[in-house]
Amino acid sequence: MSTLGNNSLEAGRIYRVTGGIRAEMLRQEIYRAWERAHLQGANPYALKAEKLSSLETERLIDKHSYLINLVRPYFRNLSQAAGQEHHAVMLSDANAILLDLIGDEQTVHGSESFPSPGSLLSEAVAGANGIGTTLAEENYVEIVASEHFIEGFHPFTCQGIPLRNEKQEIIGVLSISLRSPQARQRLKEIFLCASRGIEAEFIIANLEKNIHRVLTSNPDDYQPLEELRQDIIQGHHAARLKLEISSRMLAVNRLDYAMKLIQQAEKSIQMFRQRADIWRNLASFDVGTVQVISLTDSLGGLVDLLSTEAEIRKVEVMTDWQEPITVTTDLRSLFRQLLRYFLQAFESAGKGGKVKVAAAMMPNLESAQVSFIAIPGLNTSQAEPANYVFYIPIK
Amino acid sequence: MMNENLNNRKIVIADDDDDSREMLAFLLEEEGWEVKQAKDGKEAIEIVVKYQPHLLILDNRMPELTGLEVYQQLQQQGINLAVIFATAYSYSEELASSLGISYWVTKPYDIPYLLETIESVWENSVTSL
Numbered sequence A: 001m002s003t004l005g006n007n008s009l010e011a012g013r014i015y016r017v018t019g020g021i022r023a024e025m026l027r028q029e030i031y032r033a034w035e036r037a038h039l040q041g042a043n044p045y046a047l048k049a050e051k052l053s054s055l056e057t058e059r060l061i062d063k064h065s066y067l068i069n070l071v072r073p074y075f076r077n078l079s080q081a082a083g084q085e086h087h088a089v090m091l092s093d094a095n096a097i098l099l100d101l102i103g104d105e106q107t108v109h110g111s112e113s114f115p116s117p118g119s120l121l122s123e124a125v126a127g128a129n130g131i132g133t134t135l136a137e138e139n140y141v142e143i144v145a146s147e148h149f150i151e152g153f154h155p156f157t158c159q160g161i162p163l164r165n166e167k168q169e170i171i172g173v174l175s176i177s178l179r180s181p182q183a184r185q186r187l188k189e190i191f192l193c194a195s196r197g198i199e200a201e202f203i204i205a206n207l208e209k210n211i212h213r214v215l216t217s218n219p220d221d222y223q224p225l226e227e228l229r230q231d232i233i234q235g236h237h238a239a240r241l242k243l244e245i246s247s248r249m250l251a252v253n254r255l256d257y258a259m260k261l262i263q264q265a266e267k268s269i270q271m272f273r274q275r276a277d278i279w280r281n282l283a284s285f286d287v288g289t290v291q292v293i294s295l296t297d298s299l300g301g302l303v304d305l306l307s308t309e310a311e312i313r314k315v316e317v318m319t320d321w322q323e324p325i326t327v328t329t330d331l332r333s334l335f336r337q338l339l340r341y342f343l344q345a346f347e348s349a350g351k352g353g354k355v356k357v358a359a360a361m362m363p364n365l366e367s368a369q370v371s372f373i374a375i376p377g378l379n380t381s382q383a384e385p386a387n388y389v390f391y392i393p394i395k
Numbered sequence B: 001m002m003n004e005n006l007n008n009r010k011i012v013i014a015d016d017d018d019d020s021r022e023m024l025a026f027l028l029e030e031e032g033w034e035v036k037q038a039k040d041g042k043e044a045i046e047i048v049v050k051y052q053p054h055l056l057i058l059d060n061r062m063p064e065l066t067g068l069e070v071y072q073q074l075q076q077q078g079i080n081l082a083v084i085f086a087t088a089y090s091y092s093e094e095l096a097s098s099l100g101i102s103y104w105v106t107k108p109y110d111i112p113y114l115l116e117t118i119e120s121v122w123e124n125s126v127t128s129l
Helices: A003-018 A028-039 A054-063 A065-082 A105-109 A132-137 A181-217 A219-251 A255-283 A295-305 A307-313 A331-349 B018-030 B041-051 B067-076 B092-098 B111-127
Strands: A087-093 A098-103 A141-144 A157-164 A170-178 A290-294 A316-320 A326-330 A354-361 A367-375 A386-393 B010-014 B034-038 B055-059 B082-087 B103-106
Touching (some): A003 A028, A028 A132, A028 A141, A054 A065, A065 A098, A065 A170, A065 A181, A065 A219, A065 B111, A087 A105, A098 A105, A132 A157, A132 A170, A141 A181, A157 A181, A170 A181, A181 A219, A181 A255, A219 A307, A219 B111, A255 A331, A290 A331, A295 A307, A295 A354, A295 A367, A307 A331, A326 A331, A326 A386, A331 A354, A331 A367, A331 A386, B010 B041, B018 B034, B018 B111, B041 B055, B067 B082, B082 B092, B092 B103
Parallel strands (some): B010 B034, B010 B055, B055 B082, B082 B103
Antiparallel strands (some): A087 A098, A087 A170, A141 A157, A157 A170, A354 A367, A367 A386
């Protein structure tokens, strides 16, 4: 057992004898969790059997069916990645009530004391644990063996991470419990990646709502926005496939390949989130607030968002700016305006054409100029380059 | 069904996104399929004609020809192989049914669901022989 394990084991023994918690023997977040558990009356010897009735559990599961279904593919990935290890993957709501779990037979059904849907796992009831402590800390936590407040949980090492919706509200906790310390290290990356994948699913659902709204309120804008939305989702889709394969690789101990895929999946999810942010601005027809914005970053973001569109149209996009430029404007209007120019320039350039986007400060330093030069491809009827220019105030 | 040799189950994945296409190819090879990949609509038609697969997984938003155009051109050429239409389009169900496409999956799809769909399409194709 590690020094960390020895310390927390000894801290637990001292607590049970004296009722005092030795802060220096515990990691900070574990000490805080034990303090909270102690103050709320958790019993270190046994889990208090606080569980909803089967009818209440059924109602709660029904209420959270959307979340449960959304998490299921990731649940399966994590369980698959655990392979032959004893494990349980769990989902709770924001009140630490267990909604769903999956794992090997012996862990999940082998002991009557293992939590099941409807079990309350708050720190007041279950002490420091992967669900209650995660909610209390509002952050990722790892609780190793004897760092659990209650002895019954000592065979396990638990990791938990809060799940946040698109408004950044915590709507539940994803948690994994493993018996083997080696498995804990092996599964940490895929666990964190899965949690970000789940959060990306909320964003996707939101994009779907937005596109339906665009179709109703601004039908002329629907088609280009729908196509861009599909391109954004493609990035997340690739991440999902990578998670699926990495979970299979982890199960057979092909760690290097699995880690590489998980890192790629992380990048895809991060890129998906950035693109979705820009897309939301494009799809929002509300007026935003005037603020200082990086014009060059906005242009770069749009070029990235439009990369598939450019590829489909066979248009090459070139950018030209010497230094970062900031402007003072409404971000949403700026994005919408830039998108219109981009699409117009793509149209003028046609198949095999080029679009050169340049941004520069005007000599008077009061405004910035953005120009789009569409250079038609060889086989298009239009021979002359088309030039679109507009100006944005700097202050 | 184009190819009547049922020992080698042949499938074509047409998707312009390299990552998605290659990952899916990896998974299907693990499931025992012989996989060919097409990175655009034009290539999809060429490969289908030459390779005669049992099944085609068709992304919609691709360069050269869209998935729908590929589907229509294959039908015009009298090639009636089983097609699973994979799209992130928000009205994919309506679109697929309006075109008489029997199988579709909405991206991001659940992998076991896709694998189940592929198996069921495969079984239907075999029984309809």
